[in-house]
Amino acid sequence: MVIYSTHKDEELYALLKQGDKNAFMEIFERYYNLLIIYADKRLKNRPEAEDVVHEVYTSLWTRRSEVNIQTSLASYLYQSVRYQLLNIFAHQKIEGKYLKSLQDHVANFSDQADYRVREKDIMELINRQVDLLPTKMRDVFLLSRRENLTHREIAEVLGTTEENVARHITRALKILRTKLGLFLYYYMLFRFR
Structure with missing residues:
Protein backbone atom coordinates (compact mmCIF):
# COMPACT_ATOMS: atom_id res chain seq x y z
CA MET A 1 0.00 0.00 0.00
CA LEU A 99 -28.56 48.09 -2.65
CA LYS A 100 -27.46 51.70 -2.02
CA SER A 101 -28.84 52.71 -5.41
CA LEU A 102 -32.07 50.87 -4.69
CA GLN A 103 -32.37 52.49 -1.24
CA ASP A 104 -31.73 55.93 -2.76
CA HIS A 105 -34.37 55.27 -5.42
CA VAL A 106 -36.91 54.13 -2.82
CA ALA A 107 -36.16 57.16 -0.62
CA ASN A 108 -36.39 59.50 -3.61
CA PHE A 109 -39.63 57.87 -4.74
CA SER A 110 -41.00 58.21 -1.21
CA ASP A 111 -39.98 61.89 -1.10
CA GLN A 112 -41.59 62.48 -4.49
CA ALA A 113 -44.77 60.73 -3.44
CA ASP A 114 -44.85 62.74 -0.21
CA TYR A 115 -44.26 65.96 -2.19
CA ARG A 116 -47.07 65.10 -4.58
CA VAL A 117 -49.47 64.45 -1.71
CA ARG A 118 -48.52 67.77 -0.08
CA GLU A 119 -48.80 69.61 -3.40
CA LYS A 120 -52.23 68.07 -3.99
CA ASP A 121 -53.35 69.14 -0.50
CA ILE A 122 -52.08 72.68 -1.07
CA MET A 123 -53.79 72.92 -4.45
CA GLU A 124 -57.06 71.69 -2.91
CA LEU A 125 -56.79 74.38 -0.23
CA ILE A 126 -56.10 77.07 -2.83
CA ASN A 127 -58.97 75.86 -5.05
CA ARG A 128 -61.37 75.92 -2.09
CA GLN A 129 -60.42 79.54 -1.37
CA VAL A 130 -60.77 80.49 -5.04
CA ASP A 131 -64.22 78.84 -5.09
CA LEU A 132 -65.25 81.04 -2.13
CA LEU A 133 -64.58 84.24 -4.08
CA PRO A 134 -67.65 86.13 -5.31
CA THR A 135 -68.87 84.71 -8.63
CA LYS A 136 -67.80 87.52 -10.97
CA MET A 137 -64.43 87.93 -9.21
CA ARG A 138 -63.84 84.15 -9.37
CA ASP A 139 -64.65 84.04 -13.10
CA VAL A 140 -62.25 86.89 -13.85
CA PHE A 141 -59.53 85.35 -11.68
CA LEU A 142 -59.86 81.90 -13.29
CA LEU A 143 -59.81 83.31 -16.82
CA SER A 144 -56.65 85.22 -15.91
CA ARG A 145 -54.82 82.43 -14.11
CA ARG A 146 -56.05 79.20 -15.69
CA GLU A 147 -56.80 80.35 -19.22
CA ASN A 148 -53.94 82.90 -19.30
CA LEU A 149 -56.16 85.49 -20.94
CA THR A 150 -55.13 89.15 -20.98
CA HIS A 151 -57.25 91.82 -19.30
CA ARG A 152 -58.55 92.90 -22.71
CA GLU A 153 -59.53 89.29 -23.64
CA ILE A 154 -61.29 88.78 -20.30
CA ALA A 155 -63.15 92.07 -20.72
CA GLU A 156 -64.34 90.97 -24.17
CA VAL A 157 -65.44 87.52 -22.94
CA LEU A 158 -67.34 88.90 -19.93
CA GLY A 159 -68.59 92.10 -21.58
CA THR A 160 -66.92 94.47 -19.14
CA THR A 161 -64.04 96.97 -19.11
CA GLU A 162 -60.33 96.25 -18.67
CA GLU A 163 -60.32 98.46 -15.55
CA ASN A 164 -63.08 96.38 -14.02
CA VAL A 165 -61.11 93.17 -14.81
CA ALA A 166 -57.97 94.65 -13.20
CA ARG A 167 -59.99 95.67 -10.10
CA HIS A 168 -61.46 92.12 -9.74
CA ILE A 169 -58.02 90.50 -10.05
CA THR A 170 -56.47 92.92 -7.52
CA ARG A 171 -59.27 92.28 -5.01
CA ALA A 172 -59.09 88.49 -5.59
CA LEU A 173 -55.35 88.49 -4.93
CA LYS A 174 -55.82 90.59 -1.78
CA ILE A 175 -58.52 88.24 -0.44
CA LEU A 176 -56.47 85.12 -1.25
CA ARG A 177 -53.32 86.57 0.35
CA THR A 178 -55.29 87.23 3.54
CA LYS A 179 -56.97 83.81 3.59
CA LEU A 180 -53.98 81.69 2.47
CA GLY A 181 -51.12 83.42 4.20
CA LEU A 182 -47.96 84.65 2.53
CA PHE A 183 -46.38 81.23 1.77
CA LEU A 184 -49.46 79.74 0.12
CA TYR A 185 -50.17 83.02 -1.64
CA TYR A 186 -46.76 82.97 -3.34
CA TYR A 187 -47.11 79.28 -4.03
CA MET A 188 -50.41 79.98 -5.74
CA LEU A 189 -48.95 82.79 -7.82
CA PHE A 190 -46.24 80.55 -9.21
CA ARG A 191 -48.05 77.21 -9.42
CA PHE A 192 -51.75 77.95 -9.85
CA ARG A 193 -52.98 77.11 -13.33
Missing part, protein backbone atom coordinates in the same frame (compact mmCIF):
# COMPACT_ATOMS: atom_id res chain seq x y z
CA VAL A 2 1.31 3.44 -0.99
CA ILE A 3 1.72 5.99 1.81
CA TYR A 4 0.80 9.34 0.30
CA SER A 5 1.76 11.43 3.33
CA THR A 6 5.44 10.91 2.47
CA HIS A 7 5.04 12.19 -1.09
CA LYS A 8 6.20 15.65 -2.07
CA ASP A 9 3.67 18.08 -3.50
CA GLU A 10 5.04 17.65 -7.03
CA GLU A 11 4.53 13.88 -6.83
CA LEU A 12 0.99 14.30 -5.50
CA TYR A 13 0.23 16.77 -8.29
CA ALA A 14 1.49 14.30 -10.92
CA LEU A 15 -0.68 11.53 -9.43
CA LEU A 16 -3.65 13.90 -9.23
CA LYS A 17 -3.39 14.68 -12.95
CA GLN A 18 -3.66 10.92 -13.56
CA GLY A 19 -6.91 10.84 -11.55
CA ASP A 20 -5.53 9.31 -8.35
CA LYS A 21 -8.20 9.91 -5.68
CA ASN A 22 -5.84 9.08 -2.83
CA ALA A 23 -3.40 11.75 -4.03
CA PHE A 24 -6.27 14.22 -4.08
CA MET A 25 -7.27 13.22 -0.54
CA GLU A 26 -3.70 13.76 0.66
CA ILE A 27 -3.61 17.22 -0.92
CA PHE A 28 -6.96 17.94 0.68
CA GLU A 29 -5.84 16.86 4.17
CA ARG A 30 -2.47 18.59 3.85
CA TYR A 31 -3.82 22.06 3.04
CA TYR A 32 -7.49 22.12 3.99
CA ASN A 33 -7.20 23.56 7.51
CA LEU A 34 -4.56 26.09 6.48
CA LEU A 35 -6.73 27.31 3.60
CA ILE A 36 -9.77 27.56 5.90
CA ILE A 37 -7.79 29.71 8.34
CA TYR A 38 -6.53 31.88 5.46
CA ALA A 39 -10.04 32.38 4.05
CA ASP A 40 -11.67 32.86 7.45
CA LYS A 41 -9.22 35.65 8.37
CA ARG A 42 -10.37 37.61 5.35
CA LEU A 43 -14.07 36.77 5.36
CA LYS A 44 -14.56 36.57 9.12
CA ASN A 45 -17.19 33.97 8.41
CA ARG A 46 -16.21 30.33 8.97
CA PRO A 47 -19.01 28.66 6.97
CA GLU A 48 -18.37 30.95 4.00
CA ALA A 49 -14.62 30.28 4.27
CA GLU A 50 -15.33 26.55 4.19
CA ASP A 51 -17.49 27.03 1.09
CA VAL A 52 -14.68 28.90 -0.65
CA VAL A 53 -12.14 26.18 0.12
CA HIS A 54 -14.53 23.43 -0.94
CA GLU A 55 -15.09 25.30 -4.22
CA VAL A 56 -11.33 25.44 -4.81
CA TYR A 57 -10.92 21.73 -4.13
CA THR A 58 -13.93 20.86 -6.29
CA SER A 59 -12.47 22.87 -9.13
CA LEU A 60 -9.06 21.25 -8.63
CA TRP A 61 -10.57 17.76 -8.91
CA THR A 62 -12.90 18.44 -11.84
CA ARG A 63 -10.23 20.33 -13.80
CA ARG A 64 -7.29 18.14 -12.74
CA SER A 65 -6.33 17.23 -16.29
CA GLU A 66 -6.47 20.86 -17.45
CA VAL A 67 -4.75 22.49 -14.47
CA ASN A 68 -1.19 23.50 -15.18
CA ILE A 69 0.53 24.56 -11.96
CA GLN A 70 3.52 26.81 -12.70
CA THR A 71 4.34 27.47 -9.02
CA SER A 72 4.14 25.17 -6.03
CA LEU A 73 0.96 23.28 -5.22
CA ALA A 74 0.57 25.25 -1.99
CA SER A 75 0.96 28.54 -3.85
CA TYR A 76 -1.59 27.44 -6.46
CA LEU A 77 -4.14 26.56 -3.75
CA TYR A 78 -3.62 29.84 -1.87
CA GLN A 79 -3.92 31.83 -5.09
CA SER A 80 -7.09 29.94 -5.98
CA VAL A 81 -8.61 30.75 -2.58
CA ARG A 82 -7.49 34.36 -2.92
CA TYR A 83 -9.11 34.57 -6.35
CA GLN A 84 -12.38 33.19 -4.94
CA LEU A 85 -12.22 35.73 -2.10
CA LEU A 86 -11.67 38.58 -4.55
CA ASN A 87 -14.73 37.42 -6.50
CA ILE A 88 -16.78 37.43 -3.30
CA PHE A 89 -15.57 40.91 -2.32
CA ALA A 90 -16.21 42.25 -5.82
CA HIS A 91 -19.70 40.72 -5.76
CA GLN A 92 -20.37 42.21 -2.31
CA LYS A 93 -19.18 45.61 -3.51
CA ILE A 94 -21.44 45.48 -6.56
CA GLU A 95 -24.28 44.19 -4.42
CA GLY A 96 -23.66 47.01 -1.93
CA LYS A 97 -23.73 49.62 -4.69
CA TYR A 98 -26.91 48.11 -6.07
Whole structure:
Protein backbone atom coordinates (compact mmCIF):
# COMPACT_ATOMS: atom_id res chain seq x y z
CA MET A 1 0.00 0.00 0.00
CA VAL A 2 1.31 3.44 -0.99
CA ILE A 3 1.72 5.99 1.81
CA TYR A 4 0.80 9.34 0.30
CA SER A 5 1.76 11.43 3.33
CA THR A 6 5.44 10.91 2.47
CA HIS A 7 5.04 12.19 -1.09
CA LYS A 8 6.20 15.65 -2.07
CA ASP A 9 3.67 18.08 -3.50
CA GLU A 10 5.04 17.65 -7.03
CA GLU A 11 4.53 13.88 -6.83
CA LEU A 12 0.99 14.30 -5.50
CA TYR A 13 0.23 16.77 -8.29
CA ALA A 14 1.49 14.30 -10.92
CA LEU A 15 -0.68 11.53 -9.43
CA LEU A 16 -3.65 13.90 -9.23
CA LYS A 17 -3.39 14.68 -12.95
CA GLN A 18 -3.66 10.92 -13.56
CA GLY A 19 -6.91 10.84 -11.55
CA ASP A 20 -5.53 9.31 -8.35
CA LYS A 21 -8.20 9.91 -5.68
CA ASN A 22 -5.84 9.08 -2.83
CA ALA A 23 -3.40 11.75 -4.03
CA PHE A 24 -6.27 14.22 -4.08
CA MET A 25 -7.27 13.22 -0.54
CA GLU A 26 -3.70 13.76 0.66
CA ILE A 27 -3.61 17.22 -0.92
CA PHE A 28 -6.96 17.94 0.68
CA GLU A 29 -5.84 16.86 4.17
CA ARG A 30 -2.47 18.59 3.85
CA TYR A 31 -3.82 22.06 3.04
CA TYR A 32 -7.49 22.12 3.99
CA ASN A 33 -7.20 23.56 7.51
CA LEU A 34 -4.56 26.09 6.48
CA LEU A 35 -6.73 27.31 3.60
CA ILE A 36 -9.77 27.56 5.90
CA ILE A 37 -7.79 29.71 8.34
CA TYR A 38 -6.53 31.88 5.46
CA ALA A 39 -10.04 32.38 4.05
CA ASP A 40 -11.67 32.86 7.45
CA LYS A 41 -9.22 35.65 8.37
CA ARG A 42 -10.37 37.61 5.35
CA LEU A 43 -14.07 36.77 5.36
CA LYS A 44 -14.56 36.57 9.12
CA ASN A 45 -17.19 33.97 8.41
CA ARG A 46 -16.21 30.33 8.97
CA PRO A 47 -19.01 28.66 6.97
CA GLU A 48 -18.37 30.95 4.00
CA ALA A 49 -14.62 30.28 4.27
CA GLU A 50 -15.33 26.55 4.19
CA ASP A 51 -17.49 27.03 1.09
CA VAL A 52 -14.68 28.90 -0.65
CA VAL A 53 -12.14 26.18 0.12
CA HIS A 54 -14.53 23.43 -0.94
CA GLU A 55 -15.09 25.30 -4.22
CA VAL A 56 -11.33 25.44 -4.81
CA TYR A 57 -10.92 21.73 -4.13
CA THR A 58 -13.93 20.86 -6.29
CA SER A 59 -12.47 22.87 -9.13
CA LEU A 60 -9.06 21.25 -8.63
CA TRP A 61 -10.57 17.76 -8.91
CA THR A 62 -12.90 18.44 -11.84
CA ARG A 63 -10.23 20.33 -13.80
CA ARG A 64 -7.29 18.14 -12.74
CA SER A 65 -6.33 17.23 -16.29
CA GLU A 66 -6.47 20.86 -17.45
CA VAL A 67 -4.75 22.49 -14.47
CA ASN A 68 -1.19 23.50 -15.18
CA ILE A 69 0.53 24.56 -11.96
CA GLN A 70 3.52 26.81 -12.70
CA THR A 71 4.34 27.47 -9.02
CA SER A 72 4.14 25.17 -6.03
CA LEU A 73 0.96 23.28 -5.22
CA ALA A 74 0.57 25.25 -1.99
CA SER A 75 0.96 28.54 -3.85
CA TYR A 76 -1.59 27.44 -6.46
CA LEU A 77 -4.14 26.56 -3.75
CA TYR A 78 -3.62 29.84 -1.87
CA GLN A 79 -3.92 31.83 -5.09
CA SER A 80 -7.09 29.94 -5.98
CA VAL A 81 -8.61 30.75 -2.58
CA ARG A 82 -7.49 34.36 -2.92
CA TYR A 83 -9.11 34.57 -6.35
CA GLN A 84 -12.38 33.19 -4.94
CA LEU A 85 -12.22 35.73 -2.10
CA LEU A 86 -11.67 38.58 -4.55
CA ASN A 87 -14.73 37.42 -6.50
CA ILE A 88 -16.78 37.43 -3.30
CA PHE A 89 -15.57 40.91 -2.32
CA ALA A 90 -16.21 42.25 -5.82
CA HIS A 91 -19.70 40.72 -5.76
CA GLN A 92 -20.37 42.21 -2.31
CA LYS A 93 -19.18 45.61 -3.51
CA ILE A 94 -21.44 45.48 -6.56
CA GLU A 95 -24.28 44.19 -4.42
CA GLY A 96 -23.66 47.01 -1.93
CA LYS A 97 -23.73 49.62 -4.69
CA TYR A 98 -26.91 48.11 -6.07
CA LEU A 99 -28.56 48.09 -2.65
CA LYS A 100 -27.46 51.70 -2.02
CA SER A 101 -28.84 52.71 -5.41
CA LEU A 102 -32.07 50.87 -4.69
CA GLN A 103 -32.37 52.49 -1.24
CA ASP A 104 -31.73 55.93 -2.76
CA HIS A 105 -34.37 55.27 -5.42
CA VAL A 106 -36.91 54.13 -2.82
CA ALA A 107 -36.16 57.16 -0.62
CA ASN A 108 -36.39 59.50 -3.61
CA PHE A 109 -39.63 57.87 -4.74
CA SER A 110 -41.00 58.21 -1.21
CA ASP A 111 -39.98 61.89 -1.10
CA GLN A 112 -41.59 62.48 -4.49
CA ALA A 113 -44.77 60.73 -3.44
CA ASP A 114 -44.85 62.74 -0.21
CA TYR A 115 -44.26 65.96 -2.19
CA ARG A 116 -47.07 65.10 -4.58
CA VAL A 117 -49.47 64.45 -1.71
CA ARG A 118 -48.52 67.77 -0.08
CA GLU A 119 -48.80 69.61 -3.40
CA LYS A 120 -52.23 68.07 -3.99
CA ASP A 121 -53.35 69.14 -0.50
CA ILE A 122 -52.08 72.68 -1.07
CA MET A 123 -53.79 72.92 -4.45
CA GLU A 124 -57.06 71.69 -2.91
CA LEU A 125 -56.79 74.38 -0.23
CA ILE A 126 -56.10 77.07 -2.83
CA ASN A 127 -58.97 75.86 -5.05
CA ARG A 128 -61.37 75.92 -2.09
CA GLN A 129 -60.42 79.54 -1.37
CA VAL A 130 -60.77 80.49 -5.04
CA ASP A 131 -64.22 78.84 -5.09
CA LEU A 132 -65.25 81.04 -2.13
CA LEU A 133 -64.58 84.24 -4.08
CA PRO A 134 -67.65 86.13 -5.31
CA THR A 135 -68.87 84.71 -8.63
CA LYS A 136 -67.80 87.52 -10.97
CA MET A 137 -64.43 87.93 -9.21
CA ARG A 138 -63.84 84.15 -9.37
CA ASP A 139 -64.65 84.04 -13.10
CA VAL A 140 -62.25 86.89 -13.85
CA PHE A 141 -59.53 85.35 -11.68
CA LEU A 142 -59.86 81.90 -13.29
CA LEU A 143 -59.81 83.31 -16.82
CA SER A 144 -56.65 85.22 -15.91
CA ARG A 145 -54.82 82.43 -14.11
CA ARG A 146 -56.05 79.20 -15.69
CA GLU A 147 -56.80 80.35 -19.22
CA ASN A 148 -53.94 82.90 -19.30
CA LEU A 149 -56.16 85.49 -20.94
CA THR A 150 -55.13 89.15 -20.98
CA HIS A 151 -57.25 91.82 -19.30
CA ARG A 152 -58.55 92.90 -22.71
CA GLU A 153 -59.53 89.29 -23.64
CA ILE A 154 -61.29 88.78 -20.30
CA ALA A 155 -63.15 92.07 -20.72
CA GLU A 156 -64.34 90.97 -24.17
CA VAL A 157 -65.44 87.52 -22.94
CA LEU A 158 -67.34 88.90 -19.93
CA GLY A 159 -68.59 92.10 -21.58
CA THR A 160 -66.92 94.47 -19.14
CA THR A 161 -64.04 96.97 -19.11
CA GLU A 162 -60.33 96.25 -18.67
CA GLU A 163 -60.32 98.46 -15.55
CA ASN A 164 -63.08 96.38 -14.02
CA VAL A 165 -61.11 93.17 -14.81
CA ALA A 166 -57.97 94.65 -13.20
CA ARG A 167 -59.99 95.67 -10.10
CA HIS A 168 -61.46 92.12 -9.74
CA ILE A 169 -58.02 90.50 -10.05
CA THR A 170 -56.47 92.92 -7.52
CA ARG A 171 -59.27 92.28 -5.01
CA ALA A 172 -59.09 88.49 -5.59
CA LEU A 173 -55.35 88.49 -4.93
CA LYS A 174 -55.82 90.59 -1.78
CA ILE A 175 -58.52 88.24 -0.44
CA LEU A 176 -56.47 85.12 -1.25
CA ARG A 177 -53.32 86.57 0.35
CA THR A 178 -55.29 87.23 3.54
CA LYS A 179 -56.97 83.81 3.59
CA LEU A 180 -53.98 81.69 2.47
CA GLY A 181 -51.12 83.42 4.20
CA LEU A 182 -47.96 84.65 2.53
CA PHE A 183 -46.38 81.23 1.77
CA LEU A 184 -49.46 79.74 0.12
CA TYR A 185 -50.17 83.02 -1.64
CA TYR A 186 -46.76 82.97 -3.34
CA TYR A 187 -47.11 79.28 -4.03
CA MET A 188 -50.41 79.98 -5.74
CA LEU A 189 -48.95 82.79 -7.82
CA PHE A 190 -46.24 80.55 -9.21
CA ARG A 191 -48.05 77.21 -9.42
CA PHE A 192 -51.75 77.95 -9.85
CA ARG A 193 -52.98 77.11 -13.33
